[in-house]
Amino acid sequence: MKIMKFGGTSVGKPERMHDVARLVTRGDEPVIVVLSALSGTTNTLVSIGDALLAGDKSKAAEIIVKLELHYKQFIQDLLKEEAMRAKATAVISEHFEFLNIILKISFNEALNKDILAQGELMSTKMFCIYLEEQGVDHVFLPALEFMSIDSHDEPQVPVIREKIMQLLAQHSGKKMFVTQGYICRNARGEVDNLKRGGSDYSASLIAAAVKASVCEIWTDIDGMHNNDPRVVNKTVAIDRLSFDEAAELAYFGAKILHPASIWPAQMYQIPVKLLNTMQPEAKGTLIEVESGAQGVKAVAAKDGIIVVRIKSSRMLLAYGFLRKIFEVFEKYRTPIDMITTSEVAVSLTIDNGTHLQEIIRELEPFGEVEVLTDQTIIAIVGDQMAASKIILADLFKALTDIPVGMVSFGATPHNVSILIESKHKVQALQLLNSGIFGL
Ligand code: ASP
Ligand code: MG
Numbered sequence: 001m002k003i004m005k006f007g008g009t010s011v012g013k014p015e016r017m018h019d020v021a022r023l024v025t026r027g028d029e030p031v032i033v034v035l036s037a038l039s040g041t042t043n044t045l046v047s048i049g050d051a052l053l054a055g056d057k058s059k060a061a062e063i064i065v066k067l068e069l070h071y072k073q074f075i076q077d078l079l080k081e082e083a084m085r086a087k088a089t090a091v092i093s094e095h096f097e098f099l100n101i102i103l104k105i106s107f108n109e110a111l112n113k114d115i116l117a118q119g120e121l122m123s124t125k126m127f128c129i130y131l132e133e134q135g136v137d138h139v140f141l142p143a144l145e146f147m148s149i150d151s152h153d154e155p156q157v158p159v160i161r162e163k164i165m166q167l168l169a170q171h172s173g174k175k176m177f178v179t180q181g182y183i184c185r186n187a188r189g190e191v192d193n194l195k196r197g198g199s200d201y202s203a204s205l206i207a208a209a210v211k212a213s214v215c216e217i218w219t220d221i222d223g224m225h226n227n228d229p230r231v232v233n234k235t236v237a238i239d240r241l242s243f244d245e246a247a248e249l250a251y252f253g254a255k256i257l258h259p260a261s262i263w264p265a266q267m268y269q270i271p272v273k274l275l276n277t278m279q280p281e282a283k284g285t286l287i288e289v290e291s292g293a294q295g296v297k298a299v300a301a302k303d304g305i306i307v308v309r310i311k312s313s314r315m316l317l318a319y320g321f322l323r324k325i326f327e328v329f330e331k332y333r334t335p336i337d338m339i340t341t342s343e344v345a346v347s348l349t350i351d352n353g354t355h356l357q358e359i360i361r362e363l364e365p366f367g368e369v370e371v372l373t374d375q376t377i378i379a380i381v382g383d384q385m386a387a388s389k390i391i392l393a394d395l396f397k398a399l400t401d402i403p404v405g406m407v408s409f410g411a412t413p414h415n416v417s418i419l420i421e422s423k424h425k426v427q428a429l430q431l432l433n434s435g436i437f438g439l
Contacts, residue, residue: 002027003215005034005181005203010218010277011123012039014077017130019277020218025136029213030175032141032206035127036182036199037119038074041067045116048099052107061103068096071122078126084133091125110190117144117191120180120199128178138176141167146209147184147202149192155184155201157264161209168210179206200258208268215265215272217257222276223285224254226298226437231429234439238285240292245381246272248415252379253300262287296382296391299432303422305337305375306353307405308360311345312367321366322346328362338377338408338417347406349377349419375405376422378429380436384413392416398435402428 004024011017024033037045044067051060075088095118102111124140131138146163149155168177181199186192194201200217207215221229223237224246241249243266250259256274265272265287275284291297310325325346329336332355339348345367350356356371363369385391392409395416406419420428433439 001030001032001210001212003032003034003203003207003210003212004218005199005216006036006218006277007199007220008036008039008041009220011035011127014074016277017078017127020127021130021134021136023218023277023280024176028175030177032177032179032210032212033127034179034181034199034203034206035120035123037123041119041122042116042182042196045119049107049112049115052102053112057103061100064096064099064103068092071096071126075126078130079133081133084129088126088129091129092122095122113193114191116193117180117183120182124178124180131176131178136176137174138178139171139174141177141179143180143183143202144185144191147194147205149184149186149194151187153186153192155194155205155264157205157208157268160205164206164209194260197258198260200261201264204261204264204270204272207270207272208264211268212270215270216275217261217272218275218277219256220276220278221256222279222282223274224249224256224298226439227429227433228253228301231301231426232433232439234433236437236439237283238297239283240290241285241287241297242289242291242383242414243287244412244414245291245297245383246287248379248381248412249298249300251302252377252381252417253302254298291383294382294384295388296380296385296436298382299378299380299429299436301425301429302337302351302377302379303425304351305349305377305419305422306351306356307347307349307370307372307375307419308356308363309345309347309370309372310363310367311370313344314367324366325363328359331362332359334359338406338419340406340408349375349406372405374422376420376425376428378418378420378425378432380416380418380432381414385416386410386413394436395432398431399428402431 006020048060048063071092075085079085128140181202182193184192204215225235225237227235229235243262247262250257272287273284276282334350334352337349360369402420402424404418408417
């Protein structure tokens, strides 16, 4: 069994959905197809919820009308036979009826989750009707019957496994299953989701649950690249990465893969392939336990970083100081990314400034607190970086002209992170591209 997951842009146009159908029917191996919502739909559903939260029902109604028109047109271009078009129109109308009913009742967070689920429900149903029109035998596998999160909003692979295996057993001999990414049920049995971009996570959880041979993530780029293609001119796709390397890159800004989707695949040792629907023959990136080659594979940048620096001579020879500082961040549920220490100061970075003022207030008794905003972390990721003595030399030589604020190295053999002001990001990524990758 293999998993093939397609993102919003891969199903966002009728002709792209036709391509997806061609791709999933190519091989002999049984496949579970995991689909996102059509591109733009989840954002639109978010804006419906926002309008309702603000009490603006007429705005919500307006957005719903526009979205429905989009789907009606989509159906016309997706399907050829009148009977199939009528069937799809009836199915989609039910979802819009549901959205219109929500307009009439009092809005709450659980309903909002129901609204957000409509995108994946509609995309998978339309895709199945297209498969039907094409005469492709398939099974519609509702994610809400097997994908779940526990009371801490965490998915548990063994729980998902039990449910999905039961469902699959009801369809033995079938070779194609179609299901939704992103959506799930929570511990209260309500419709919920795996957070924005969570379809990759669904795919990896399903892959782990069914012990798939591979988890293919299909997007519109040919794999993970060595640098950010939006910032530098020339980038190349990386052939192979280890799970650890991929996790660093996904977290530090490589938008192609949701960071949470690494752990299920890693834990259950399911290889992940990043492939391109526009260029299905391209090799893409293979992510597995072994990393392939040593040395630097890629750099990735994460913007919106805030540095908090606490300086205190009381830190000198003191113990328990770091614990007290960390406790403040824990109290405000603010994760710390990078940390460097000197004998009298600690610098750390966060990417969520929601509770910054409270955090500063509680840190002030420990010493002088300084805050820097508009910072960027650049992660330089690879395998056995310490073993290759030239890496650090090359890195800092490449960045001679860039003021570096913090450096973190040695926590894992896979990563060197540096902090710079965001205004230097473009130049820094370009310099690293030529200095390290020779591009
Ligand atoms: N449709 C959801 C989103 O846009 C999930 C996904 O596409 O991964 O966030
Ligand atoms: Mg995505």
